Amino acid sequence: MLQWLYKLGSPRHFYEMTTGFLPWLAGTTFLLLGIGLVWGLGFAPPDYQMGDNFRIIYIHVPTATGAIWIYAMMATMAAMHLVWNLKVADMVAKSCGIVGTSFCAIALFTGAFWGKPTWGTYWIWDAKLTSFLILLFVYVGVMALRSAFDSETSASKAASVLTLVGVVNLPIIYYAAVWWNTLHQGPSVLGDRDASANPPEIWIPAFFSGFGLIGLLFLIVILHTRNEILYRERRAQWVQELLDGERAHA
Amino acid sequence: MPEFQFEGMADFLAMGGHAYFVWMSYGFFFVVLAFNLWLPHHQRSRLLRLLRAHQSRQAARESPPSARPAALQTNTPPGA
Amino acid sequence: MKRQALGLLACLRATLLRELQIAASSPGKIVNPLMFFVIASALFPLSGRLDLAVLGSIAPGILWVTALLAVMLSMEGLFRSDFDDGTLEQLLLSSQPLYFHLLVKVLGHWLVTGLPLVVIAPLLGLLLNLPAAGYQPLILGLLLGTPTLSLVAAIGTALTVGLARSGLLLAVLVLPLSIPVLVFGAGVVDTALNGLPVAGLFSLLGALLLLAASLAPLAIAASLRISVQ
Numbered sequence: 233m234l235q236w237l238y239k240l241g242s243p244r245h246f247y248e249m250t251t252g253f254l255p256w257l258a259g260t261t262f263l264l265l266g267i268g269l270v271w272g273l274g275f276a277p278p279d280y281q282m283g284d285n286f287r288i289i290y291i292h293v294p295t296a297t298g299a300i301w302i303y304a305m306m307a308t309m310a311a312m313h314l315v316w317n318l319k320v321a322d323m324v325a326k327s328c329g330i331v332g333t334s335f336c337a338i339a340l341f342t343g344a345f346w347g348k349p350t351w352g353t354y355w356i357w358d359a360k361l362t363s364f365l366i367l368l369f370v371y372v373g374v375m376a377l378r379s380a381f382d383s384e385t386s387a388s389k390a391a392s393v394l395t396l397v398g399v400v401n402l403p404i405i406y407y408a409a410v411w412w413n414t415l416h417q418g419p420s421v422l423g424d425r426d427a428s429a430n431p432p433e434i435w436i437p438a439f440f441s442g443f444g445l446i447g448l449l450f451l452i453v454i455l456h457t458r459n460e461i462l463y464r465e466r467r468a469q470w471v472q473e474l475l476d477g478e479r480a481h482a
Numbered sequence: 483m484p485e486f487q488f489e490g491m492a493d494f495l496a497m498g499g500h501a502y503f504v505w506m507s508y509g510f511f512f513v514v515l516a517f518n519l520w521l522p523h524h525q526r527s528r529l530l531r532l533l534r535a536h537q538s539r540q541a542a543r544e545s546p547p548s549a550r551p552a553a554l555q556t557n558t559p560p561g562a
Numbered sequence: 563m564k565r566q567a568l569g570l571l572a573c574l575r576a577t578l579l580r581e582l583q584i585a586a587s588s589p590g591k592i593v594n595p596l597m598f599f600v601i602a603s604a605l606f607p608l609s610g611r612l613d614l615a616v617l618g619s620i621a622p623g624i625l626w627v628t629a630l631l632a633v634m635l636s637m638e639g640l641f642r643s644d645f646d647d648g649t650l651e652q653l654l655l656s657s658q659p660l661y662f663h664l665l666v667k668v669l670g671h672w673l674v675t676g677l678p679l680v681v682i683a684p685l686l687g688l689l690l691n692l693p694a695a696g697y698q699p700l701i702l703g704l705l706l707g708t709p710t711l712s713l714v715a716a717i718g719t720a721l722t723v724g725l726a727r728s729g730l731l732l733a734v735l736v737l738p739l740s741i742p743v744l745v746f747g748a749g750v751v752d753t754a755l756n757g758l759p760v761a762g763l764f765s766l767l768g769a770l771l772l773l774a775a776s777l778a779p780l781a782i783a784a785s786l787r788i789s790v791q
Contacts (some may be wrong), residue, residue, distance in 0.1 A: 256541065269508075273487055273492065273508075274487060274488065275485065275486055275487060275540050276487070277487060278487060280496060282505065283498040283499065283500060284487075284497040284498035284499075285497070285500035285503055285504060287497070287503060287504055288503065288507045291507060291508065291511045292507070295511075314784075321648070330485075330518065330521070331518060334514045334515075334517070334518050337514065338510060338511050338514050341507065341510045342507040343511065344638055345503040345504075345506050345507045346503070346507065348503060349503055362741070362745065365739050366738045366739075366742075369734075369737070369738035369741075370738050370739070371733065372732050373735045373738060376731055376734050376735070377721060377722075377731065377735060380722070380725050380728070380731055381725070383791075384557055385791070386632075386724070386788055386789070386791055388719050389788040390785065390788050390789070393721065393781060393784050393785050393788065394721060394735060397555065397717055397739065398738075398739065398779050400739075400773070401738075401739075407499075444521075448515070450532050452519065452522065454519050455519075455522035455523075455526075456521075456525075458522075458526075459522055459525050459526050459529055462526075462528055462529055462530075462533070466533055466536075471533070472537065475533055475534055475537055478530060478534075
């Protein structure tokens with residue numbers, strides 16, 4: 233197992249190992265996502281308070297959690313790159329930027345459209361939403377910093393440092409809801425949804441769409457990482473051979 | 483076995499009156515998703531094209547031209 | 563051992579004095595952030611036909627945002643002159659621990675740019691019709707918050723010192739990370755104006771300052787090493 237992980241650290245092995253794995257991942261992802269969203273959209277019983285609007289949950293919650301996990305993954309990769317100088321770690325971190333921003337944007341957008349009928353407003357400056365918006369800004373900032381450098385090594389290291397600095401935002405997202413509530417007398421308008429009374433027909437599709445979105449994020453990150461590998465290793469022998477092979481197929 | 487919650491297609495699209503919100507959310511999701519799947523595909527084709535072009539230029543530079551005198555001809559076949 | 567400790571303290575004192583001397587020799591360093599703070603804050607009542615009550619209620623927000631911008635913009639030149647003439651590389655190579663040196667450097671910079679903001683803020687509060695209960699939390703909050711803002715902005719400055727025309731990029735990097743300080747700082751004034759207890763928010767601001775003071779120099783050092791390569 234450890235050797236398998238070790239192999240992933242080499243760009244060439246990462247590329248070759250993911251070549252076989254990718255179709256399987258894509259198939260499973262779309263299957264899970266399809267089941268989850270179709271079930272959630274059409275077959276889950278409507279919420280007695282929110283009616284059919286609650287179906288947005290099946291996208292909103294997984295993408296929100298995903299955005300946080302992707303950042304954690306990006307930060308881990310950044311640390312690995314800074315400490316052990318792993319190129320693959322940096323390539324994965326770079327790929328995480330776009331996916332993370334997308335998930336964050338989806339979470340914020342769907343949250344706004346869930347909030348309007350439910351609580352009467354698209355947006356409110358409370359703890360969760362504000363800290364999530366900060367997350368979006370940090371994602372964009374990391375990508376902006378990376379593209380500002382001409383030298384790739386400098387860009388990688390600078391982006392890694394900034395990613396790690398931005399990690400302080402994660403506990404803020406987690407605990408801000410608690411801090412805000414204890415400091416302001418009024419209750420937070422957008423509290424956590426009480427999940428205890430929900431029948432399984434409601435949260436089972438959430439599992440499907442949740443795992444589907446996890447698969448999706450890995451799928452997109454791996455696709456980007458493969459491109460990055462091809463580009464950065466373009467002078468290597470195995471890439472040349474790969475290109476010849478591609479040309480034969482084309 | 484879960485049952486379909488709506489009367490028909492029209493009812494499904496109406497989403498109990500929340501059509502705008504639900505379909506804007508799902509729509510945004512699918513648009514962003516499509517973009518995220520399209521982008522690596524597009525970058526890959528562009529990258530492969532660039533690398534192949536570079537490879538061809540390199541090969542053209544290294545291979546001996548057919549007009550070279552026999553004495554200077556190397557062992558590598560032309561156009562490799 | 564003792565000689566080394568003295569060496570470190572002497573170094574830190576020298577750094578601090580150097581920062582202050584540079585500031586004294588170019589008064590623009592002190593005056594410009596201050597003038598930005600004053601003018602930018604004044605723009606709000608000037609531009610909008612806001613009635614005084616409304617102005618007073620948004621005054622904490624205005625003052626904190628303009629203070630943040632002033633700190634961030636003044637930070638841009640923190641490492642640049644050292645970067646340009648090679649002093650920075652010497653610094654990174656020296657045997658003195660970089661951590662304390664950077665801490666003191668930012669402290670010196672804050673004394674010159676941030677502290678004047680704290681001093682002049684009450685006057686601006688008058689301009690913006692800040693209610694009487696808001697002055698004390700404003701001053702105290704800025705006192706706790708501006709060093710944190712300086713430290714965070716220093717990280718951004720260190721990351722971008724090697725880049726040309728990095729002003730806007732610096733903003734994009736630093737502002738999101740400064741938002742918690744902004745929220746708590748403006749929040750403490752709002753809370754005081756509503757008559758609610760402020761101790762919790764002050765301790766949060768203090769905690770953020772401690773967090774920044776302990777971790778930022780590490781990030782700044784790492785960023786400087788990257789920028790100098």
